Amino acid sequence: MxxxxxxxxxxxxxxxxxxxxxxxxxxxxxxxxRDSLLAAAPIMVDWIVPPRPETKPVPPVxxxxxxxxxxxxxxxxxxxxxxxxxxxxxxxxxHLPPAPPAAPELPVAAAPQPAPxxxxxxxxxxxxxxNPPPAYPALSRRAGEQGRxxxxxxxxxxxxAEDIEVRTSSGHARLDEAARExxxxxxxxxxxxxxxxxxxxxxxxxxxxxxx
Numbered sequence: 116m117x118x119x120x121x122x123x124x125x126x127x128x129x130x131x132x133x134x135x136x137x138x139x140x141x142x143x144x145x146x147x148x149r150d151s152l153l154a155a156a157p158i159m160v161d162w163i164v165p166p167r168p169e170t171k172p173v174p175p176v177x178x179x180x181x182x183x184x185x186x187x188x189x190x191x192x193x194x195x196x197x198x199x200x201x202x203x204x205x206x207x208x209x210h211l212p213p214a215p216p217a218a219p220e221l222p223v224a225a226a227p228q229p230a231p232x233x234x235x236x237x238x239x240x241x242x243x244x245x246n247p248p249p250a251y252p253a254l255s256r257r258a259g260e261q262g263r264x265x266x267x268x269x270x271x272x273x274x275x276a277e278d279i280e281v282r283t284s285s286g287h288a289r290l291d292e293a294a295r296e297x298x299x300x301x302x303x304x305x306x307x308x309x310x311x312x313x314x315x316x317x318x319x320x321x322x323x324x325x326x327x
Contacts, residue, residue: 237270237317238304249297249321252289256325260287263322264294270303272312282318294321 239246252260262285269278279295298319306315 232309234308234313234315235306237274237306237315239268239270239301239317239319241304244302244304246301247297249293249323251323251325252293255287255289255293255323259325260285260290261323261325262286262290263320264291266294266298266319266321267316268298268303268319269314269316270305271314272305274303274305274312276301276303277314285323290323293323297321 238244263283264281264285265283267280267282268276271277276299279298281291281295284291285294298321303317305312306317307313
């Protein structure tokens with residue numbers, strides 16, 4: 116809308132308001148009908164709408180175009196150097212130095228073997244040891260139990276029984292136990308290696324017999 120058209124519209128509106136005001140004044144001069152005219156006559160008001168500002172189109176903004184990347188050149192393949200196989204030559208027999216003569220082997224003298232030292236076993240039945248025979252258990256005597264037990268005894272270097280095992284049982288536990296308890300208190304002549312007393316094992320047979 117142009118400025119001249121807006122001005123003309125405003126002038127027309129003001130003229131209409133002025134005409135209404137003149138007519139209203141003439142009616143008010145007549146006293147009898149003033150109140151009824153005031154109630155019946157409407158007041159016309161025209162709203163003047165301000166002109167809208169003209170919107171100018173926004174020019175398009177041109178974005179900078181990306182520059183094309185330079186093309187990378189593919190690396191050229193590196194040629195591997197050729198492999199040359201070298202075979203070492205065996206030296207000829209004419210160029211080899213003569214082998215040194217082998218040293219004569221000397222006979223090795225055998226070391227003299229020491230003479231074995233004799234070992235004497237322990238002694239348990241010497242008369243001077245006074246070793247008592249085992250007592251016959253009363254229950255075994257009543258039951259008629261008899262038998263022969265063989266004990267395996269470890270005699271120490273001091274001549275005492277350190278360990279006692281039943282090598283062969285008599286067939287009766289009471290007879291075996293009576294033999295073990297008796298040999299525990301015996302004295303022995305220890306075994307000897309040369310002149311040195313040493314511990315050694317010895318077998319001791321003990322028989323239980325009922326006579327009569």
